[in-house]
Amino acid sequence: MFAVFAAPRKVALFCLAVLSLLILAACDTMPGGGGPTINTGKPVPVALLVPRSSAQSGDAVLAQSLENAARLAIADLGGSVQIDLRVYDTGGSAGTAAAQATQAVNDGARIILGPVYGESANAVGHAVRSQNINVLSFSNNATIAGGNVFVLGPTFLNTAQRLTQYATRQGKGNILVVHGSDLSGQLGRDAIQQAIRSSGARLAGTVAYDLSQQSVISTVPRVKSTMESTGADSIFLTSTTAGALPLFTQLLPESGVSPTTTQFIGLTRWDIPKQTTSLPGVQGGWFALPDPGKSQQFISRYSASYGSAPHPIGGLAYDGIAAIGALVGAGKADALTTSALTQGAGFQGVNGIFRLRPDGTNERGLAVATIRNSQVVVIDPAPTSFRGAGF
Secondary structure, three states: OOEEOOOOOOOHHHHHHHHHHHHHHHOOOOOOOOOOOOOOOOOEEEEEEEOOOOOOOOHHHHHHHHHHHHHHHHHHOOOOOOEEEEEEEOOOOHHHHHHHHHHHHHOOOOEEEOOOOHHHHHHHHHHHHHHOOOEEEOOOOHHHOEOOEEEOOOOHHHHHHHHHHHHHHOOOOEEEEEEEOOHHHHHHHHHHHHHHHHHOOEEEEEEEEOOOHHHHHHHHHHHHHHHHHHOOOEEEEOOOOOOOHHHHHHHHHHOOOOOOOOEEEEOOOOOOOHHHHHOHHHOOOEEEEEOHHHHHHHHHHHHHHHOOOOOOOOHHHHHHHHHHHHHHHOOOOOOOOHHHHOOOOOEEEOOEEEEEOOOOOEEEOEEEEEEEOOEEEEEEOOOOOOOOOOO
């Protein structure tokens, strides 16, 4: 059986935010589509798949954070919707995840929230597809999205589109892409190229590098020469703060690629870890991040309830439960079908607005930020609806 969690009263401000989520979702629900029918007058069975016993470092903490966030979302529904939640341990294994998902459906689950990793999410989708069950995974791997599998994690394409559109509006749309030769770098490159094609920007070229210090050093002259021959006014980097980003942002200015005339843009967060913001080379660079105000509200709310900050992706579990609650709250039997989940108005999540797309990917309202004097400064706020600038 599933355990039903009652909803205690919460502070008015946060309840108002949850109420706005319900209103936003209820106004645009479409009937039909793949997925089960439900009785909205009874607790809705939801399975949460997390890697609690995974051998990978940090997975146990991640699993607990996801569970905590899901329970927080259930409580914050305020009794308007009852979620019947049961947590299943995937062990971080695709095979175990598939088996647990099958067990969850046998136990009565009408939708699956999780798992974390793309391979596991793909396996879970296949395992429960014949039972007509949708999967809201925590992965950001768009290659496994589709059919009955949705990814809740922020995707490269979503970030690339936001930044490319902003760069184009700022007159910095002649973009050179500098990417790693690994799979992540290639996927990042492809996302940026797709975003450039849809935004009216221009692709000045691409420069690849291997994941080594020597390769980064030898790549810098090629970046500079390509900049000079194409007239590119922006460099879009796929590298991370734990990878090549610090070295690139140091060596490129030293080689004569000045950030005062060339806009540096990052596909990944440049403010994590915080000490990165003190590096001279990242000053003035652009990157995208979730709505800071809403993110901080969630962190504070979670910390007050559990005594520590949530894992960086913990909020995805809250978003999943909140979206389910919003749709079920509309009182329709098709609330968990594909067409209902992908309703165009979207949802108000803990990091801002988001919506699921029919292809299994998602769109999230992101802010554009820069770093000035080692401080993160938002230069274009996150959109509050899926209309106008930012989409």
